[in-house]
Amino acid sequence: MSKIKIAVLFGGQSSEHEISCLSVVTIAGNIDPEKYQVFLIGITKEGRWLKVDSLDEVRSGAWRENRTRAVLSPDTAMKGILFLDGDDAKLQKVDVVFPVLHGLYGEDGTVQGLLELSCIPYVGCGVLSSAVSMDKFYTKVIIGGLGIRQAKFVPVLRRELNDDEAVMDRVEQSLPYPVFVKPSNAGSSKGVSKAVDRKSLKEALKRAAAEDSKILVEEAIVGRELECAVFGGRETKASGVGEILAAAEFYDYDAKYNSNESRTVVDPNLPEGVAEEIRRDAVKIFEAVDGLGLSRVDFFLEDGTNEVVFNEINTLPGFTSISMYPMLWEARGRALPELVEELIQTAFLRRA
Known part of the structure; x- marks a missing residue:
């Protein structure tokens, strides 16, 4: 039998470009080479799509200097990647796409829309679920109807x-x-960022406005940071609950990826019933946003009350060596190659 041809997209134009380059090494490195022929497509921060020949190029960063361009066409007759090298053009048909893209222009429904137009099956949440989950304001609107507690907030527009x-x-x-x-x-x-007075609030608003035109100002929930991995195929399943022990005051970008002191615990000691409540809520939230494939749902366990408070949902969570999503499933007996294979198979459910 011929191998299934899978295109794996990574990089992207978002502020999480570097994290995507780490995640793709984990994911592509665990795709069964006996079953799949893998085509790596790197997207630079400037938005150039390039053919990448190996994971070694990803690790070194050399892929950004590649000359062969890659074009994913919405033309349903093509159903593949057009590789352009000077005057040479070659169409490579693909059976499925795994978009390992975090943040804007990858996790927000944009690439998913292109893949829908092309009629190529793809891993992960669709256009609607990706878009509303990426936008924290609209996530709150949807979750507000589920009876699940979330932080109070004030929406702010950049122009304001x-x-x-x-x-x-x-x-x-x-x-x-x-x-x-x-x-x-x-x-x-x-x-x-965290604001403790009017001066720091002004600075925090400016910092957030540099990233997006919509801003949320939320009440501070003091408590433990807990996460749950969700897998959605023919049925939705939740992993166990993990805990983030951040090196910083809160789990910011540096604490996540640049600090050796931040730790993750995949089987924390929790009050009775809390883990099951989080697992139930994670499934409700995933299904409310019409999720498919994978998501990580984040919560707080509030100090003093032991109430579970929803924080956010990530429809393409990190897959680095320190990322909670694969760690939580591995703790449940799902090794990385098995998890990656099951995620790929969910792509075909969308068309079915």
Whole structure:
């Protein structure tokens, strides 16, 4: 039998470009070479799509200097990648695509829309679920109807910061300090900061506005940071619960990827019933946003009350060596090659 041809997209134009380059090494490195022929497609920060010949090129970063361009066409008759090298053009048919892209222009429904137009099966959540889950404001709107507690928030538009005094007045009338300020569309905690007074609030709003035109100012939930992995195929399943022990005051980008002191625990000691509540809520949230394939759902366990508070959902969570999603499933007996294979198979459910 001929091998299944799979295109794996990575990199991208978002602030999580480097994390995607780490995730793809894990994912592509665990695709069965006996079953699949893998085509690596790297997307530079400038938006150039390039043919990548090996994972060694990804590890070294040399792929960004490659000359062969890659074009994914929405033409349903093509159903493949067009490789362009000077005057030479070659169409490579593909059976399935695995978009290992985090953040904007990858995890937000844009690439998913292109793949829908091309009629090529792809791994992960679809256009709607990707878009609403990437946008923290619209996630809150949807989750608000589930009866699951989430942090109170004040929405802010970037253009409103022309009169930042009025914005800060509105925030202070609704929420006590400290507050967390987040871009509505961003991942890996890029642009997120904590404000303890009016001066730091002004700085935090400016920092978040550099990442997105919509900003959320949230009440600070003091408590343990917990995460649950969800796998959605013919039925939705939740992993166990993991805990983040951040080196910093909160789990920001540096604490996630640049600190050796941050730790993850895949079987934390939790009060009775909390793990099951989180697992149930994670499945409800995944299904409410019409998820398929994979997501990681994040929660807080509030100090003092032991109440579970929803934080956010990530429809293409990190797959690095320190990422919670694969670690949680491995703790449940799903080795990485098995997990990657099962995720690829979910791509064909969408068309079925």
